[in-house]
Amino acid sequence: xxKAPTPRTRVKRLxxxxxYDADTIKAVLDAQPLAHxxxxxxxxxxxxxxxxxxxxxxxxWHGSAASRMIKAATGQPVCLTVTLLDGLVLARSGLEHSxxxxxxxVFGVAEAVTDQAAKARHLEVMMEQMYPGRWAQLRPMTAQExxxxxxxxxxxxxxxxxxxxxxxxxxxxxxxxxxxxxxVGIRQVLDDAQPDGTPKGPAPQxxxx
Amino acid sequence: xxKAPTPRTRVKRLxxxxxYDADTIKAVLDAQPLAHxxxxxxxxxxxxxxxxxxxxxxxxWHGSAASRMIKAATGQPVCLTVTLLDGLVLARSGLEHSxxxxxxxVFGVAEAVTDQAAKARHLEVMMEQMYPGRWAQLRPMTAQExxxxxxxxxxxxxxxxxxxxxxxxxxxxxxxxxxxxxxVGIRQVLDDAQPDGTPKGPAPQxxxx
Numbered sequence: 001x002x003k004a005p006t007p008r009t010r011v012k013r014l015x016x017x018x019x020y021d022a023d024t025i026k027a028v029l030d031a032q033p034l035a036h037x038x039x040x041x042x043x044x045x046x047x048x049x050x051x052x053x054x055x056x057x058x059x060x061w062h063g064s065a066a067s068r069m070i071k072a073a074t075g076q077p078v079c080l081t082v083t084l085l086d087g088l089v090l091a092r093s094g095l096e097h098s099x100x101x102x103x104x105x106v107f108g109v110a111e112a113v114t115d116q117a118a119k120a121r122h123l124e125v126m127m128e129q130m131y132p133g134r135w136a137q138l139r140p141m142t143a144q145e146x147x148x149x150x151x152x153x154x155x156x157x158x159x160x161x162x163x164x165x166x167x168x169x170x171x172x173x174x175x176x177x178x179x180x181x182x183x184v185g186i187r188q189v190l191d192d193a194q195p196d197g198t199p200k201g202p203a204p205q206x207x208x209x
Numbered sequence: 210x211x212k213a214p215t216p217r218t219r220v221k222r223l224x225x226x227x228x229y230d231a232d233t234i235k236a237v238l239d240a241q242p243l244a245h246x247x248x249x250x251x252x253x254x255x256x257x258x259x260x261x262x263x264x265x266x267x268x269x270w271h272g273s274a275a276s277r278m279i280k281a282a283t284g285q286p287v288c289l290t291v292t293l294l295d296g297l298v299l300a301r302s303g304l305e306h307s308x309x310x311x312x313x314x315v316f317g318v319a320e321a322v323t324d325q326a327a328k329a330r331h332l333e334v335m336m337e338q339m340y341p342g343r344w345a346q347l348r349p350m351t352a353q354e355x356x357x358x359x360x361x362x363x364x365x366x367x368x369x370x371x372x373x374x375x376x377x378x379x380x381x382x383x384x385x386x387x388x389x390x391x392x393v394g395i396r397q398v399l400d401d402a403q404p405d406g407t408p409k410g411p412a413p414q415x416x417x418x
Binding site: 008013033034036037038039040041042044045046047048049051063064066067068077078079080081083085087088090092093094095097099101103105107123127130131134135137138139141145148149167168174175177178179180181182183184185186187188189190191192193194195196197199200201202203204206209 | 251275296398402413
């Protein structure tokens with residue numbers, strides 16, 4: 001899966017922050033379940049947030065079969081972007097201010113999983129990646145629920161990562177400017193689980209955060 | 210600015226979560242500086258993460274004048290989407306699992322700020338919204354830096370918000386299923402500021418988180 005960038009995945013600005021290797025791309029995808037799907041509505045771009053998950057060399061997302069994004073994306077060129085905002089980088093000049101981040105863009109034609117049994121397995125994988133052991137504990141999915149749910153995927157082949165990390169990189173001539181400079185990290189944290197009514201069984205395990 | 214939805218901003222799925230009023234839309238935009246810009250590359254959608262800020266009834270973002278996203282977006286139809294992932298909602302069935310979130314989509318044609326003095330003022334507003342009082346402390350921007358920086362904007366007119374909040378909404382027949390159900394909140398938190406070398410002056414104020 002490691003391959004040279006294509007024209008649209010080649011990172012042009014700050015290309016020293018770019019990565020095209022599969023391990024780096026997969027690690028970013030796996031670190032953040034929120035994705036933004038770029039698709040077209042009447043020829044103009046639209047960006048819809050959704051959850052995604054990865055199975056091997058493909059990335060998946062799901063939605064109501066009636067959703068506009070699902071209908072617009074199926075069989076069409078899309079871009080799936082995942083971003084983690086990791087920190088604020090405060091430099092001595094405005095230009096050198098930036099953020100630390102990890103992002104991945106995956107381009108391709110979104111393919112629908114049409115086989116119902118295969119779709120059910122993918123939904124189980126999604127659930128199990130987020131909440132290990134939970135699928136078997138749930139009220140089982142009905143055939144109607146499965147039919148109403150669409151699962152789309154893209155190969156992670158035309159993809160790139162861009163990663164910014166570390167302290168500001170002011171030019172030497174700015175280093176003595178009398179202003180505080182440095183880094184403020186940003187993290188996504190989970191609060192304590194709040195049960196809905198009287199808990200039936202233990203709180204779930206949660207992964208991917 | 211409050212107006213009826215257009216065909217592409219009308220929220221179709223779970224429309225009870227939709228909002229089209231200016232106050233709700235602005236509050237979501239102001240709560241999260243990370244945006245995803247949907248634009249076209251050779252007619253196919255691409256989604257680029259960037260920071261945004263709001264001034265009144267317009268939303269702004271910036272970048273290197275040489276950036277592919279800036280060049281592709283200028284004068285073209287784009288979609289700016291801002292999303293906050295607020296929590297995990299664990300229901301009694303797979304179908305009812307969801308996330309709590311706040312998101313806004315803004316559609317329109319991206320307009321570049323071409324006047325250099327106006328561009329400098331917008332960059333100052335961006336900095337001051339994130340770090341109040343900081344602009345005046347920085348090594349001043351040079352004419353060359355200003356020229357190399359592009360500022361784009363959209364009116365917040367064709368826009369919608371979608372907000373999911375609260376506990377799972379399992380149907381009554383599922384409520385006794387013997388599995389833990391409830392909510393796990395997600396928050397973005399800032400770590401302590403880490404100075405780059407010996408601090409020159411106090412650590413900055415930070416807003417918008």
